[in-house]
Amino acid sequence: QVQLVQSGNEVKKPGSSVKISCKASGGTFSRDSISWVRQAPGQGLEWMGGIIPIFGTSSYAQKFQGRVTITTDESMKTAYLEVTSLRSDDTAVYYCARVVSGGYFGKYFDYWGQGTKVTVSS
Amino acid sequence: DIQLTQSPSFLSASVGDRVTITCRASQGISRFLAWYQQIPGKAPKLLMYAASTLHSGVPSRFSGSGSETEFSLTISSLQPEDFATYYCQQLNSDPYTFGQGTKLEIK
Numbered sequence: 001q002v003q004l005v006q007s008g009n010e011v012k013k014p015g016s017s018v019k020i021s022c023k024a025s026g027g028t029f030s031r032d033s034i035s036w037v038r039q040a041p042g043q044g045l046e047w048m049g050g051i052i053p054i055f056g057t058s059s060y061a062q063k064f065q066g067r068v069t070i071t072t073d074e075s076m077k078t079a080y081l082e083v084t085s086l087r088s089d090d091t092a093v094y095y096c097a098r099v100v101s102g103g104y105f106g107k108y109f110d111y112w113g114q115g116t117k118v119t120v121s122s
Numbered sequence: 123d124i125q126l127t128q129s130p131s132f133l134s135a136s137v138g139d140r141v142t143i144t145c146r147a148s149q150g151i152s153r154f155l156a157w158y159q160q161i162p163g164k165a166p167k168l169l170m171y172a173a174s175t176l177h178s179g180v181p182s183r184f185s186g187s188g189s190e191t192e193f194s195l196t197i198s199s200l201q202p203e204d205f206a207t208y209y210c211q212q213l214n215s216d217p218y219t220f221g222q223g224t225k226l227e228i229k
Contacts, residue, residue: 035218037166045158045166045209045220061217062123095165106154107213108171115165 002027004113019082022096030054033099034079038092086120128221134229143224145210150190154214
């Protein structure tokens with residue numbers, strides 16, 4: 001059984017950075033892809049980007065290019081999301097999710113972390 | 123980017139009702155569409171992938187259909203635990219966009 005456990009909630013000042021972790025247990029971390037999705041208060045889901053640990057390759061939604069970095073530590077089975085130059089509209093719950101590449105069935109996000117609430121406020 | 127439009131955005135129904143939620147894509151995405159259920163304060167939960175394949179453990183009252191630009195999620199007989207928000211997501215190409223959500227409320 002795969003489990004993704006995220007780091008705790010954060011309160012940050014505008015202009016600062018935040019780094020959230022997502023630790024995996026079960027599954028085959030290196031070969032699994034991890035994506036990050038955020039949800040602003042009362043809003044829908046927004047894909048931010050993803051990474052495949054075994055290749056070390058990441059991709060980002062254009063909106064977040066240059067301000068978001070996704071990395072992994074394979075030895076710790078942990079993925080990280082760093083967001084810099086935080087603004088008030090970055091206030092959201094951030095989720096990590098495992099992405100299955102199911103061949104004929106395509107991709108899907110089957111396991112999700114519990115979410116990390118980031119509040120950006122002066 | 124591929125846009126997904128769900129309808130309706132809000133749906134009021136009763137236990138036992140049959141409901142259908144539609145998701146339209148701005149361009150063809152083959153069958154690379156997933157559906158998620160989200161209860162307030164919780165992470166989304168995968169219901170369906172490849173448009174119509176039920177994820178393990180999801181009750182059979184949920185079904186999905188469609189291809190290319192038109193998709194639907196049907197709940198055949200609503201149960202109390204089904205009142206939640208539902209999202210579609212396209213996984214045909216990066217960025218993997220979501221629909222705006224459909225909130226299903228008890229009538």
